[in-house]
Amino acid sequence: MGNIRVIGPRSSGKTTYLAALAYQPARASRKSKDFKVQALNDDTRKLADKAENIIVEGGSLEPSITQVRTIDDLAVYSFNIEVKKGFAKENFTLAVRDYPGEIFDELEYGSSNPLHQEFLDECLTKDVSGCLILLTEWKHGTDKSYSRVLKRFIDQMDKHERTNDLRLAVVMSKCERGELWPGRLEPEIDLFDVHLPETKKVLTDAISRKNLNFYAISTFGVLGRNDPRPNRIEEWGTDGKNSVLRQANRWQPYGLISPLYWLSTGKRMSYDA
Numbered sequence: 001m002g003n004i005r006v007i008g009p010r011s012s013g014k015t016t017y018l019a020a021l022a023y024q025p026a027r028a029s030r031k032s033k034d035f036k037v038q039a040l041n042d043d044t045r046k047l048a049d050k051a052e053n054i055i056v057e058g059g060s061l062e063p064s065i066t067q068v069r070t071i072d073d074l075a076v077y078s079f080n081i082e083v084k085k086g087f088a089k090e091n092f093t094l095a096v097r098d099y100p101g102e103i104f105d106e107l108e109y110g111s112s113n114p115l116h117q118e119f120l121d122e123c124l125t126k127d128v129s130g131c132l133i134l135l136t137e138w139k140h141g142t143d144k145s146y147s148r149v150l151k152r153f154i155d156q157m158d159k160h161e162r163t164n165d166l167r168l169a170v171v172m173s174k175c176e177r178g179e180l181w182p183g184r185l186e187p188e189i190d191l192f193d194v195h196l197p198e199t200k201k202v203l204t205d206a207i208s209r210k211n212l213n214f215y216a217i218s219t220f221g222v223l224g225r226n227d228p229r230p231n232r233i234e235e236w237g238t239d240g241k242n243s244v245l246r247q248a249n250r251w252q253p254y255g256l257i258s259p260l261y262w263l264s265t266g267k268r269m270s271y272d273a
């Protein structure tokens with residue numbers, strides 16, 4: 001069983017991503033013939049119910065921090081995922097924990113909250129096989145701030161002696177956005193080299209290539225294979241910008257499975273499911 005952690009800045013789409021994954025079974029008969037997801041525990045099924053609200057009714061999740069007071073409040077989502085490999089099928093099982101974005105953001109300048117250290121310690125224990133790091137911005141200044149945060153994270157990996165045996169899947173999320181969508185096919189070159197070069201350097205300097213890969217995902221996706229308009233509507237709420245799905249019946253997320261497959265097995269998938 002691959003034991004995975006999902007980290008990244010606030011609002012980068014971590015929980016929505018896992019919710020979409022948990023919701024896959026409900027739509028498996030209609031689409032996504034390349035893979036099948038099965039929710040294995042109650043936490044995951046509850047998350048799938050929330051996903052229905054996002055996907056069918058155009059809702060949005062509340063920030064994870066509101067539900068987390070101690071480390072025991074963190075749900076463990078577990079999935080069995082079956083991927084097609086040519087004519088054969090391969091199964092892998094995952095246990096995933098999703099951290100509130102505050103823990104990532106506050107790494108930049110250090111945090112006085114002891115709970116945050118507890119989270120990091122938990123994230124870097126030996127039985128965790130990989131981290132999915134969701135990044136989401138590329139505007140001016142972001143590269144600096146992400147690279148500072150990741151430097152701190154790598155220091156923490158060092159302290160826990162994980163620099164040589166923890167896989168990092170570094171992801172640009174919400175890649176249906178017009179400026180990013182064409183770069184999804186070669187995310188390392190067309191997204192990270194172009195928009196986040198310092199961040200990439202911090203990672204490649206410290207982590208061996210066998211434990212580091214770059215991905216692009218979009219939980220919302222675009223309207224169709226030949227219709228690259230984002231399947232998304234933006235709304236402004238009290239807490240800033242939120243996005244909701246535009247057409248539920250055309251929902252086709254992009255790239256959800258490949259990073260998880262690699263994190264859990266160490267093997268690359270030959271297509272971007």
Ligand SMILES: Nc1nc2c(ncn2[C@@H]2O[C@H](COP(=O)(O)OP(=O)(O)OP(=O)(O)O)[C@@H](O)[C@H]2O)c(=O)[nH]1
Pocket residue numbers: 008009010011012013014015016017059060061062063064065099100101102173174175176217218219220221232241242243244
């Ligand atoms: N455009 C776009 N928006 C998305 C996507 N996935 C999630 N969002 C939106 O991003 C916002 C934040 O999503 P969350 O999943 O709550 O983000 P989070 O990373 O879990 O945030 P914290 O729990 O606060 O750390 C919501 O408005 C989502 O609807 C996506 O693929 N594309």
Ligand SMILES: [Mg+2]
Pocket residue numbers: 014015016062063064065098099100101
């Ligand atoms: Mg969240």
